[in-house]
Amino acid sequence: MADKARGPRREPIQRTGEPDAAADIGVEARIAAGILLNAALERRNGLDEAMASAELKSLPGPDRAFARAVAMAALRRLGEIDAILNRRLQKSPPEAVRTILRVSLAQTLVLDTPAFAAVSTAVKLAERDAKTRPYKALVNAVLRGIEREGPGLTTAESNLPDWIAARWKQTYGEAALAAIALAARDEPPTDLSLKPAEDANALAEALDGQVLTGGTVRAGVRGDVAAWPGYETGGWWVQDAAAAVPARLLAAKSGETVLDMCAAPGGKTLQLAATGATVTALDRSEPRLRRLRQNLDRTGLSAEIVVTPGEDWEDERTFDAVLLDAPCTATGTLRRNPEVLRATKPADVAKLADVQHRLLDAAAERVAPGGRLVFCVCSLEREEGETQIIAFLRRNPAFRTAPADPAAVGAPAEALTPEGWLRILPSMWAETGGVDGFFAARLERI
Numbered sequence: 001m002a003d004k005a006r007g008p009r010r011e012p013i014q015r016t017g018e019p020d021a022a023a024d025i026g027v028e029a030r031i032a033a034g035i036l037l038n039a040a041l042e043r044r045n046g047l048d049e050a051m052a053s054a055e056l057k058s059l060p061g062p063d064r065a066f067a068r069a070v071a072m073a074a075l076r077r078l079g080e081i082d083a084i085l086n087r088r089l090q091k092s093p094p095e096a097v098r099t100i101l102r103v104s105l106a107q108t109l110v111l112d113t114p115a116f117a118a119v120s121t122a123v124k125l126a127e128r129d130a131k132t133r134p135y136k137a138l139v140n141a142v143l144r145g146i147e148r149e150g151p152g153l154t155t156a157e158s159n160l161p162d163w164i165a166a167r168w169k170q171t172y173g174e175a176a177l178a179a180i181a182l183a184a185r186d187e188p189p190t191d192l193s194l195k196p197a198e199d200a201n202a203l204a205e206a207l208d209g210q211v212l213t214g215g216t217v218r219a220g221v222r223g224d225v226a227a228w229p230g231y232e233t234g235g236w237w238v239q240d241a242a243a244a245v246p247a248r249l250l251a252a253k254s255g256e257t258v259l260d261m262c263a264a265p266g267g268k269t270l271q272l273a274a275t276g277a278t279v280t281a282l283d284r285s286e287p288r289l290r291r292l293r294q295n296l297d298r299t300g301l302s303a304e305i306v307v308t309p310g311e312d313w314e315d316e317r318t319f320d321a322v323l324l325d326a327p328c329t330a331t332g333t334l335r336r337n338p339e340v341l342r343a344t345k346p347a348d349v350a351k352l353a354d355v356q357h358r359l360l361d362a363a364a365e366r367v368a369p370g371g372r373l374v375f376c377v378c379s380l381e382r383e384e385g386e387t388q389i390i391a392f393l394r395r396n397p398a399f400r401t402a403p404a405d406p407a408a409v410g411a412p413a414e415a416l417t418p419e420g421w422l423r424i425l426p427s428m429w430a431e432t433g434g435v436d437g438f439f440a441a442r443l444e445r446i
């Protein structure tokens with residue numbers, strides 16, 4: 001596969017992190033990294049499933065964390081890593097050999113692992129398996145060649161699957177595509193949403209971070225969030241700055257009734273419950289609702305929980321405000337979940353748009369006269385965002401757009417569309433570390 005030329009922007013690959021003591025971590029962790037990488041490339045949720053497998057769980061914690069960091073780095077830079085490899089490979093090696101090479105390059109090019117450790121463990125990995133043993137010398141030569149002569153220039157856009165890059169170029173233009181690709185190269189910072197009574201400035205200071213417009217605290221440190229101040233006492237929860245926007249847009253108030261229609265694992269339910277509104281959190285997935293319950297317990301917040309598909313809910317109630325955070329391709333979360341780009345197929349966009357259409361109609365029925373409806377998706381695909389709302393407003397003349405005020409809801413100013421909706425791109429707020437991609441529209445029943 002040749003390095004894709006989608007424009008002139010070619011730059012040296014940048015290192016972004018350094019897992020602890022990578023040089024001391026051994027072959028087993030690298031094998032695990034390969035397992036995680038391939039699971040993520042093979043199937044949706046593959047990485048999470050593989051992380052939960054007995055094989056991964058049997059590793060010591062630091063090895064497991066290292067394996068995940070390597071797999072994530074490889075996924076974020078897959079196009080660049082393959083381009084570098086392809087310049088040195090005369091023909092494509094067996095997949096197992098490519099995995100070893102990818103895992104090794106993710107360490108040296110992205111994670112700052114010392115080359116001696118990344119290369120020698122790659123050679124040991126090749127040696128261990130009869131299928132890869134004949135390629136031991138090749139693995140050594142390719143990796144040492146790259147170390148000696150440098151990786152060469154690569155493009156951030158090459159990390160995006162072709163069909164996705166083509167779509168985003170058409171929807172957002174070439175410059176935005178390049179900016180999104182750049183934003184997706186690096187591990188994003190961790191953002192926290194706080195309960196209203198918490199001191200955002202003190203938390204930001206403790207985490208060497210900053211308070212963003214809207215009140216999100218962006219941590220300046222990484223690591224185990226459960227060890228950060230305020231976790232045990234439930235003062236905050238992890239939630240990307242963009243993911244915190246839709247619940248603010250709904251502007252729930254104490255004393256109102258609110259339905260969160262696709263609620264689990266509950267980041268937005270927590271925001272809504274923290275306003276003092278009476279919240280009903282509905283989701284079709286019991287396992288995901290279990291996580292929502294744990295989140296409510298930890299934060300001391302409360303909500304009624306309903307397990308059912310939103311379209312089939314046999315309940316007559318209507319609500320002052322309804323939030324529909326619909327299931328979607330999640331392409332906007334590519335910085336946090338680079339695997340979504342590999343797992344999503346073109347046909348998924350239309351399939352999920354159908355689900356969103358049905359859920360939107362079901363959500364609309366739950367809105368009391370004069371009430372509000374916020375629809376949002378963490379997708380960059382127009383069919384899951386703007387197109388849904390245009391079609392919904394045509395089918396439902398009883399609703400109209402209530403334009404968003406980006407400053408009031410902690411969204412980037414440039415996210416506001418002419419229609420009054422919010423289209424947040426991962427390239428926005430780049431100077432403070434970027435955001436997830438989101439679409440959100442607030443509607444009101446006339």
Ligand SMILES: C[S@@+](CC[C@H](N)C(=O)[O-])C[C@H]1O[C@@H](n2cnc3c(N)ncnc32)[C@H](O)[C@@H]1O
Pocket residue numbers: 261262263264265266267268269282283284285288308309310311325326327328359
């Ligand atoms: C984008 S996630 C929601 C994230 C959540 N709002 C949060 O902030 O943590 C979409 C959710 O929709 C749920 N879901 C999918 N189809 C559904 C349906 N027909 N009815 C209700 N929930 C559904 C999924 O189980 C998933 O939890």
